Amino acid sequence: MVHRTIRCSAPLASSILFILIGFAFIPEAGIQNDEALFASGIYEQVGIALGVKILGHRIPLMLNSYLGAFKSWVYAPIFRFWRPSPFSLRVPVVLAGAITICLFWSLLRRIAGCRAAAAGCVLLASDTLFVITTCFDWGPVVLQHLLLVSGSLCLVRFQQEKRPKLLTLGFFFFGLALWDKSLFAWILSGMAIAAVVVFPKELWKPFNLRNLTLATAAFCAGAAPLIFYNISFPLETLRANAAYAADDVAGKSHLLLSTFSGSGLFGYIPRDSDSGTPRSPRTAIERISIRISDLTGGRRSGFLGYAGLAAVSLFPLVWSTPARKPMAFALIATVLAWIQMLYTKGAGGSVHHVILLWPFPALFVAVAFAEASRRAGRAGTLLLAGAIFFLAASSALVTNEYFALLVRNGGGVEWTDAIYPLSDYLRRVKPTAIYIDDWGMLDVLRMLNRGKLPLRVGSDPLSKPLLDAENKGVVLARISDPDAVFVGHSDSAELFTGVNAKLRAMAAEAGYRREMLAEITDRNGRAMFEVFRFRR
Numbered sequence: 001m002v003h004r005t006i007r008c009s010a011p012l013a014s015s016i017l018f019i020l021i022g023f024a025f026i027p028e029a030g031i032q033n034d035e036a037l038f039a040s041g042i043y044e045q046v047g048i049a050l051g052v053k054i055l056g057h058r059i060p061l062m063l064n065s066y067l068g069a070f071k072s073w074v075y076a077p078i079f080r081f082w083r084p085s086p087f088s089l090r091v092p093v094v095l096a097g098a099i100t101i102c103l104f105w106s107l108l109r110r111i112a113g114c115r116a117a118a119a120g121c122v123l124l125a126s127d128t129l130f131v132i133t134t135c136f137d138w139g140p141v142v143l144q145h146l147l148l149v150s151g152s153l154c155l156v157r158f159q160q161e162k163r164p165k166l167l168t169l170g171f172f173f174f175g176l177a178l179w180d181k182s183l184f185a186w187i188l189s190g191m192a193i194a195a196v197v198v199f200p201k202e203l204w205k206p207f208n209l210r211n212l213t214l215a216t217a218a219f220c221a222g223a224a225p226l227i228f229y230n231i232s233f234p235l236e237t238l239r240a241n242a243a244y245a246a247d248d249v250a251g252k253s254h255l256l257l258s259t260f261s262g263s264g265l266f267g268y269i270p271r272d273s274d275s276g277t278p279r280s281p282r283t284a285i286e287r288i289s290i291r292i293s294d295l296t297g298g299r300r301s302g303f304l305g306y307a308g309l310a311a312v313s314l315f316p317l318v319w320s321t322p323a324r325k326p327m328a329f330a331l332i333a334t335v336l337a338w339i340q341m342l343y344t345k346g347a348g349g350s351v352h353h354v355i356l357l358w359p360f361p362a363l364f365v366a367v368a369f370a371e372a373s374r375r376a377g378r379a380g381t382l383l384l385a386g387a388i389f390f391l392a393a394s395s396a397l398v399t400n401e402y403f404a405l406l407v408r409n410g411g412g413v414e415w416t417d418a419i420y421p422l423s424d425y426l427r428r429v430k431p432t433a434i435y436i437d438d439w440g441m442l443d444v445l446r447m448l449n450r451g452k453l454p455l456r457v458g459s460d461p462l463s464k465p466l467l468d469a470e471n472k473g474v475v476l477a478r479i480s481d482p483d484a485v486f487v488g489h490s491d492s493a494e495l496f497t498g499v500n501a502k503l504r505a506m507a508a509e510a511g512y513r514r515e516m517l518a519e520i521t522d523r524n525g526r527a528m529f530e531v532f533r534f535r536r
Helices: 002-008 010-028 035-039 072-081 084-114 114-126 129-134 141-159 164-180 184-198 199-203 211-224 224-232 236-241 249-263 282-296 305-320 324-342 351-357 360-375 380-409 418-429 442-448 469-479 499-509
Strands: 050-056 057-062 431-436 454-455 484-489 513-521 527-535
Touching: 002 236, 010 084, 010 114, 010 380, 035 057, 035 072, 035 282, 035 442, 050 224, 057 224, 057 454, 072 084, 072 141, 072 164, 084 129, 084 141, 084 324, 114 380, 129 141, 129 380, 141 164, 141 184, 141 224, 164 184, 164 211, 164 224, 164 282, 184 199, 184 324, 184 351, 211 224, 224 236, 249 305, 249 324, 249 351, 249 454, 282 380, 305 324, 305 360, 305 380, 305 469, 324 351, 324 360, 360 431, 418 442, 418 513, 431 442, 442 454, 469 484, 469 499, 484 499, 499 513
Parallel strands: 431 454, 431 484
Antiparallel strands: 050 057, 484 527, 513 527
16 A cells, blocks of 8 residues: 555656756746747737638637647737746646646556556656756647647547547547647557557457547547648648658667757757856755756766666566557557658757657656566565666756756857847837847747737848849848848857848948947857847
């Protein structure tokens, strides 16, 4: 009874710890542009792929060819009552991640028992990149994880309880996930094939016309906006995104390993370099984090990948046990989904793609270790607890290193906290037009100011390699507007390299000089943004 109580308290304790870690990260980095992309479906709705008018209100359906407006729908009421900020942006996704952990525990408990469920939710809650990609949801991935686990839990419960509404709800969640991000097709197709291979009897037994109709209708209802978009623009999602290439197999394979180890985002979200003035810790949490980093030498990799290899080696030993089917399902679904990432052109090459495989790696390891611990007799529980504690503790040290680097060095160029003083400055200046000359700030500024700034895309056509006469005319028309303000990164922080030099050269050629209005620095004193206008 005591052991059962401890195991069943695992999801609550894991979720609370996950929330506390996530909340600590929230103010440490600026907002990345894709993290705020969904705001284009709330404010102005400029540049979205599809929207419809209902009762005089324009409702966003698709933000682009593969990204639905589901997150815009979720955040519209949140931002109505809670002004856009790092906290209103990130608190909801951290809470959603905690809910995912609890649902994952329930899923594992039903398919592998409380021992595996406790191990699995601890592994997931402590996983470094699951924590970071949840808090900084630029993928976006949070709704993908939540809907994947929710749908899977509903289908497992349907198989156990035979209630049709659970079948309906499960496929509706999967449809929503596909609308949220069509890349869900990777993991969904992997799961479908895995289910056919591993659970043929379980699939065939409830198969009838009624259940097939319910599942199909529910899935189509969830994915309805995506389906409508691909009818309005025939198969645009496939035509624009379903291209395959084998030119980056080595790079994507390395990325898979760095995602398992937790090291895949060093140098991207936190700066590795201490250029500028290193920031001193200001709170007790920051001081403790720096101290731990110094004492441990700044650990940058965990052991989940090695645990996965150990679980594979245990597979033959647990083949004849109930662990075989959930392990086989997780392994097949993961491998098939990753193969699709591996050979998809222009996708699958970032951590926010690989992390879509989660929580299956945690499931595979947890079930294998839990079953092996049962075969070890009385010592098994202690061995399992020790192994999970070691994996969670090593991951926690890696997570701490991300936090310590953010405290000391601040965020990378795309995650700079200089975006906040830039937003405040532009709100005070009140120009008639603001041309954003580089990528990485437009959607963030739109979100932080609720669409009230007169933002214009200035990077097009400047980011083109060569400008024809028509393109030059567009740029010169902007330069000649005496009331227009331009915003760009400093030369050292450019994302579209050469945009600044090109704009300055065109202005000088037309007889204009650049008048600097403000240079915006981050908290480490690095010049990140420039605000200027042109005068003859």
